Amino acid sequence: MRDPGTLQEFLDRAWVDPAVFSLRPDYCVVLLAVDGLVPGPSVQASETLLQAAEASTRKALDGRAVEDLPHIAAWREAYKLFGAKPQRTRNSLEALLRRADANLPRVNRLTDIYNAVSVLHQIPLGGEDLTGYTGAPRLVRAAGTEPFDTVTGGVGVVEHPESGEVVWCDDDGVTCRRWNWRQGRRTQLREDTTTALFILDSLQPMSDEALNAAADDLAGRLDRLGPDVRTARRRIAAPPSIQEGN
Structure with missing residues (x-):
């Protein structure tokens, strides 16, 4: 188990390329590193939460298209800035919202929680095995040369992002392509995950208060997934010089 100090040190080494902030000076991310999670299958509590998320989607979309929701529209514009086509490459939030009317996926209680929080707060949210x-x-x-371990047609393959594409990565390669589109296999959450990293991505018009509320909600729900859960948090935003130049 990682102690809280080690979790915070891990987050303190995370960074965002100024070239990303140049694309969207309003970008802000909250990172949560969580240890002590007790794995388990979907339970009634996670089912109830997913049902609430599905109901919130129906209410938000009453007479509206998914792409007209403010945060979805903002992410679609951000994708265009690095050459992605949002009609074909949907961010994780949009993908979930388009499934919510029928049914959100039921995976395990950890994945169920972060998917539900993503939908309830309308924020792209990634979860990875730390x-x-x-x-x-x-x-x-x-x-454009970084390896990305993924699955295509049921077969494991190594792909590479396009040059200039916005990606999350570590020393071994890409962990998530196109900002918050598709996560790789190497760091994906597993049935036995006990230590995880969660990435909450925001753009205007989402406020800092709304972003922090989503992070608080997620942290509070994760805290119930074991008696020894420990959490560290870090917020990263563009420096004032970039924000003022926008």
């Missing part, structure tokens, strides 16, 4: 990391997480514009 033990799969080599070095610190960073959000950069890819060179």
Whole structure:
């Protein structure tokens, strides 16, 4: 088990490339590193939470298209800035919202919680097994040579991002492509995950208060997944010089 100091040290080494902030000076991320999680299958509490998330989606979409929701629209514009086509490459939040009317996936209680929080707060939210990391997480514009371990057609393959694509990565390669589109296999949450990293991505018009509320909600729910859960948090935003130049 990692102690809280070690978790915080891990987060303190995380960084965002200034080239990413140049694309969107309003970008802000909250990272949560959590240890002591007790793995388990979906339970009634996670089922109830997913049902609440599905109901919130129906209310939010009453007479509206998914792409017209403010945070979805903001992320679609951000994707266009590095050449992605949002109609074909949907961020994780949009993908979940489009499934919520039928049914959100039921995976295990850890994944169920973070998917539900993503939908309830309308924020892209990634969850990864922290033990799969080599070095610190960073959000950069890819060179195009970084390896990305994924699955295509049911077969494991190593792909590479496009040059200039916004990606999360560590020392061993890409952990998530196109900002918050698709996570790799190496760091994906597993049935036996006890130590995890959660990434909460925001753009305007989401406020700092709304971002912090989403992080608080997630942290509070994760704290119930074991008697010894420990959490560290870090917020990263553009420096004032970049924000003022926007």
